[in-house]
Every structure is written in C-alpha cells, then in structure tokens.
Amino acid sequence: MMVSNGRRVSAAHKKAAGWSRLATGALVAALLAGCAVGPDYQTPGMNLPGHWKNTDASTPASTPHLASWWTRLGDPQLDRLVEQAIASNLDVRSAKAKIREARASYKQANASLFPSLDGSAGVTRQKSNGSVDTVWNGGFDAGWELDLFGANRRSREAAQYGLDAAEEELRSTLLTLIGDVATNYVEARGYQQRLALAERTAKSQGETAKLTRNRFQAGSSSGVDVANAEGLASSTLANIPTLKTALAAAVHRLGVLTGQEPTALSAQLAASKRIPRPALPLPSGVPADILLSRPDVRLAERQLAQATAKIGAAEAARYPSVSLSGAVSTAATDFGDLGKNSTISWSFGPSLSVPIFNAGKLAAAVEVTEAQRDQAFLAYQASVLGALEDVENALVGFTQERRRLASLSKSADSYREAAKLSQSLYQTGAVSFLDVLDAERSTYSAEDTLIQSQVNLTTYYISLHKALGGGWNGAANADTPEVVDQNTGPRLAKAVTG
Incomplete structure (x- = not known):
C-alpha cells in the first residue's frame, strides 16, 4: 500500500511538474512578447508665462471663444466663403489625403504583429520511364515573427503617432485657410472703401479744378491756382489703378x-x-491655452512622439529575432485526390536570427533616430515659442491699432471740418486757394488712412484668433478619395505607345 501510494505521489509530482514547466514556459513567452527597447514617450513640459504681457481692458484674460470666431464679425458673405473654402480648398483636400495615407501606414504596421499565411497550387506534366504523368500539388506556408523586443510594436506606435500628426496637420491647414480667407476678404472690402473714397474725392477735385479754370478765364483766378487744382485731382486719380x-x-x-x-x-x-x-471685449485666455488649442503645436508634439517611437524600432534591430514558420503541402496525380489519396508533407519550427557583426551599422541607425528625435524636440519647443510670439504680437498690434484708430477718427473729423471752413473763408477772401487745396489733400489722406486702420484692426483680430488656435471645430470627412479609379480588376494589358 505504501509503495503504491508512493507511486501515486510520484506520478502526481511529475504531472504537477509538467504543468509547472508548461506554465513557466508560457509565462516566459508572455514576458518575452511584452519586452520593448528604446525610450517610452512622455509629453515634454514647457515653462510658460502665467499671463500675456500685452493685454488691456479690450483683451481680458477670460477664456476666448475660438470656435467659429469669424462669425462674430457679423458678415454672412464671409461665413459662406469660409464654408466654401473648407469644402473645396486644395490644400485641405491634400491634407485629407495625407490622413488616408497615415491610416493605411498604420494598418501596414499593425499587420506586422500578426501571422501571415500564403497558399500555393500548381500542376506539372512530367515524363518518367516512358510514361507521362500529371502531378497536382497544393499547400500553405505560414510565418510569424514573435517581436521579442518590440520592433514591430514600436513601428505600430510610430504609425499611430503619425496618424495623429496627419490629423493635426489638417486642423492646422484649416486654421491657416480660414485666417487667409478672412484676411483677404477684409482687405478686399477695405480696397473697395478706399477706391470709392478716391473716386469721390477725384470727382470733387476735378469739379474744383474745372471751376478754377473757369474763374481763371474770367480773370478772377491765377494760373497757379489752376495748375495746383488740376495737379491735386490728377494725383488722386493716380491712386485708383x-x-x-x-x-x-x-x-x-x-x-x-x-x-x-x-x-x-x-x-x-x-x-x-x-x-x-x-x-469687444476680445478675450485672450492664458499662455497655457495654446498647448491645447494650437494645432501646429499639437502637430509638433505628435511628430516628437513619432520620432521617439522610431528609436525603439531601430534599437530592437540590434537584438535577436525569433520567427515561427510552418508549411503543409500535398501532391497527387489526380486533382480529386488532393487532400485524400495524396502525398502530404508538413514542417514546423522556430528560427533565430542574431546580429553578430555589421560594422556599427545598426548602432548608427539608432543614433540617426536619436538625432531626429532631438530635432523634433527642438521643433516642438520652437513651435511653442513661435505661438507665444504670435499671440503677443497680435495683442500689442490690436491694442495699439485701437488707439490709433480712435486718433485717426478724430483727425479725419477735424480735417473734414477744416476743409469746409477753408471753402467758406476762401469765398470771403480770408484764405488763399492753396489753403483750400491743402485742406482737401489732408482730408483725403486722413480718410484713406482711417480706412486702412479699420482694415488693420480687423486683421489683428484675425491674427489673434489664428495665434490662439481658433479654427474649424466641425467634422472634416477624410474618407472620400479624390480620384476614383475605374476598371482596376484583371484585364488584358494595353500596349504602351509613344
């Protein structure tokens, strides 16, 4: 009984030991499959100021309303142009194509983590010992790289960051596009206002010149007055083209x-x-907001993450790689016998590849990716500093232009009043005709400068929202290809000519 019990205990121990070895092997395989080399990406911190320096009551530090900011200019035609540009602009459509490319690259990188399976089939006519036979054959080949040190996983990680970067590039393109549309629209309206002013002024000055010439012919004016009047009218007309x-x-x-x-x-x-x-007022937020709202900053950060992941992929190439491969093949002299009364062979086993000597090529590849990561890191820092600069420039420009516009408005009012008084005084002989022309010239110049300042103020408004990261917050469908190919299936090839 004791010996029998001892044998049972020994068998149980063997069975337990077998399960233990199996579990240990599975654990080791799992640990190996989870290994990764290279640095793990962490978003870099940036020391940002706590507030903007160039703000006043017109630009408080409250949260800015960046979504669809152009609609607050109250111009429906501008709104329609922005929508049309978002739908049809070629740069936007190109950015969408880049997203589709990045998605496909991610699918490729992700597929490398899975086994591959290929099928083959063939038929052979062969002559042996005076007889001619037909041999049918078929089979499957499978392979799987275990990715022990995470080369494929790092590549997939880099591809994911690349996809994120492509999406941010689309948002950045939209931000720039909307700003350009708004800026050119405002400038066009400004040129229209300036053109209308020049035409009105030139017409008035032309009438004055005609009256002066009539008075000269009547002997009540001098030739100098005629020349000055006609010269002023011509000078204003020259601005129109x-x-x-x-x-x-x-x-x-x-x-x-x-x-x-x-x-x-x-x-x-x-x-x-x-x-x-x-x-007004025009909220400006705080400097830290740009890290969340500026798509070009987020784009640079995603490119940094992508460059970091590529270091791991390059580093993993310096370590051993293990692949599993297998094959099954069958052959028969009759097609109907394949898989039944046929010859079947199979093979299965692992293969190990170890880099031994490559004259430092793999180590240099790692150094290349590390240097590229450093470039991406510096580009990210430069994008943050550039964003801060853009906001500060737009803030000081907007603030100072408001003050300039107020002064120019008073200046234009004063010159208009001076022109009216000079006309009245000239009729009484209190001032010379040259004073009248000088007042008209000053009035035109002040009114034209006032219009330019109005354009500048709105342009700074646009620049500030671009700098803060305001843009399109709606859906941007990147799924539809630009070119839809027809008849792409198998067909007879056409001869290439010329």
Whole structure:
C-alpha cells in the first residue's frame, strides 16, 4: 500500500511538474512578447508665462471663444466663403489625403504583429520511364515573427503617432485657410472703401479744378491756382489703378482659396460693402491655452512622439529575432485526390536570427533616430515659442491699432471740418486757394488712412484668433478619395505607345 501510494505521489509530482514547466514556459513567452527597447514617450513640459504681457481692458484674460470666431464679425458673405473654402480648398483636400495615407501606414504596421499565411497550387506534366504523368500539388506556408523586443510594436506606435500628426496637420491647414480667407476678404472690402473714397474725392477735385479754370478765364483766378487744382485731382486719380489692382488680387486669392479659378468670385464680390469690425471685449485666455488649442503645436508634439517611437524600432534591430514558420503541402496525380489519396508533407519550427557583426551599422541607425528625435524636440519647443510670439504680437498690434484708430477718427473729423471752413473763408477772401487745396489733400489722406486702420484692426483680430488656435471645430470627412479609379480588376494589358 505504501509503495503504491508512493507511486501515486510520484506520478502526481511529475504531472504537477509538467504543468509547472508548461506554465513557466508560457509565462516566459508572455514576458518575452511584452519586452520593448528604446525610450517610452512622455509629453515634454514647457515653462510658460502665467499671463500675456500685452493685454488691456479690450483683451481680458477670460477664456476666448475660438470656435467659429469669424462669425462674430457679423458678415454672412464671409461665413459662406469660409464654408466654401473648407469644402473645396486644395490644400485641405491634400491634407485629407495625407490622413488616408497615415491610416493605411498604420494598418501596414499593425499587420506586422500578426501571422501571415500564403497558399500555393500548381500542376506539372512530367515524363518518367516512358510514361507521362500529371502531378497536382497544393499547400500553405505560414510565418510569424514573435517581436521579442518590440520592433514591430514600436513601428505600430510610430504609425499611430503619425496618424495623429496627419490629423493635426489638417486642423492646422484649416486654421491657416480660414485666417487667409478672412484676411483677404477684409482687405478686399477695405480696397473697395478706399477706391470709392478716391473716386469721390477725384470727382470733387476735378469739379474744383474745372471751376478754377473757369474763374481763371474770367480773370478772377491765377494760373497757379489752376495748375495746383488740376495737379491735386490728377494725383488722386493716380491712386485708383493701384487700388483696383490690389482689389483684384485679393478677390483672385479668395477664388483660389475656395478651390475655384481666380475670377470666380469677381461678380459675387463686385458690390462694395462695409469692412467687418470685431466686437469687444476680445478675450485672450492664458499662455497655457495654446498647448491645447494650437494645432501646429499639437502637430509638433505628435511628430516628437513619432520620432521617439522610431528609436525603439531601430534599437530592437540590434537584438535577436525569433520567427515561427510552418508549411503543409500535398501532391497527387489526380486533382480529386488532393487532400485524400495524396502525398502530404508538413514542417514546423522556430528560427533565430542574431546580429553578430555589421560594422556599427545598426548602432548608427539608432543614433540617426536619436538625432531626429532631438530635432523634433527642438521643433516642438520652437513651435511653442513661435505661438507665444504670435499671440503677443497680435495683442500689442490690436491694442495699439485701437488707439490709433480712435486718433485717426478724430483727425479725419477735424480735417473734414477744416476743409469746409477753408471753402467758406476762401469765398470771403480770408484764405488763399492753396489753403483750400491743402485742406482737401489732408482730408483725403486722413480718410484713406482711417480706412486702412479699420482694415488693420480687423486683421489683428484675425491674427489673434489664428495665434490662439481658433479654427474649424466641425467634422472634416477624410474618407472620400479624390480620384476614383475605374476598371482596376484583371484585364488584358494595353500596349504602351509613344
């Protein structure tokens, strides 16, 4: 009984030991499958100031309303142009294609983590010992790289970061596009206002010159007065072609930005309208907001993450790799016998590859990726500093332009009043005709400068929202390809000519 019990205990121990070895082997395999080399990415910290330096009551540090910021300019036509540009702009469509490319690259990288299986089939006519036989054969080949040190997983990680970067690049493209559309639209309206002012002023000055010449012919005015009056009118007229050229260029740019030929919007924008003006106050937020809202900063951060993951992929190439491969094949002299009355052979086993000597090639590849990571890190820091600079520049520009606009408005009012008084005084002989012309010249210059300042103020408003990361917050479908190929299946090839 005791011997029998001892044998039972020994068998139990053997069985337990077998299960233990199996569990240990499984654990080791799991640990090996979970190994990874290279640095794990961590988002770098940045020392940012606690507040913007160039703010005042018109730009409080409250949370800015960045979504669809252009709609707060109150111009429905601008809103329509932005929507049209988002839908049709070629740069946006190209950025969407890059997203599709990044998605496909991620699928490729992800597929490397799974086994591969290939099938083969063939038929052979062979002659042996005077007889001709037909041999049918078929089979399957399978392979799987175990990715012991995470080369494929790091590649997949890099591909995922690349996909994130492509999505941020689309958002960055949209931010730039909306800003460009708004800027060119505001400039076009400004040129229209300046053109209308120049035409009105030139017409008035031309009438003054005509009256002066009539008075000269009647002997009540001098030739100097006639020459000065006609010279002033001609000088104002000379501004009109330049303004028309600038207006056409702005409209043409809007046409291209909306994905159309340059003159497509000429008729639509022919009627002169007011210059869009921003509503105040204009919240500016705090510097840390740009890390969350600026797509170009987020793009640089994702590119840094991608570069970091590539270090691990390059480092893993310096370590051994293990692959499992297997094959099953069958052959028969009759197609119907395949898999039944046929010859079947199979093979299965692991293979180990160990880099022994490569003259430092693999180590140099790691150094390359580390240097590229450093470049991406510095590019990320530069993007943050550049964003801070953009915001500060836009803030000081907006603040100072508001003050300038207020002074220019008073200046234009004063010059208009001076022009009226000089006309009245000239009629009484209290001032010379040269004083009248000088007052008209100053009035035109002040009014033209006032219009330019109105354009500048709205342009700084646009720049500030671009700098803060304001842009499109709607859905951007990147699934539809631009070119849909037809008849891509198997077919007879056509001869290539010329």
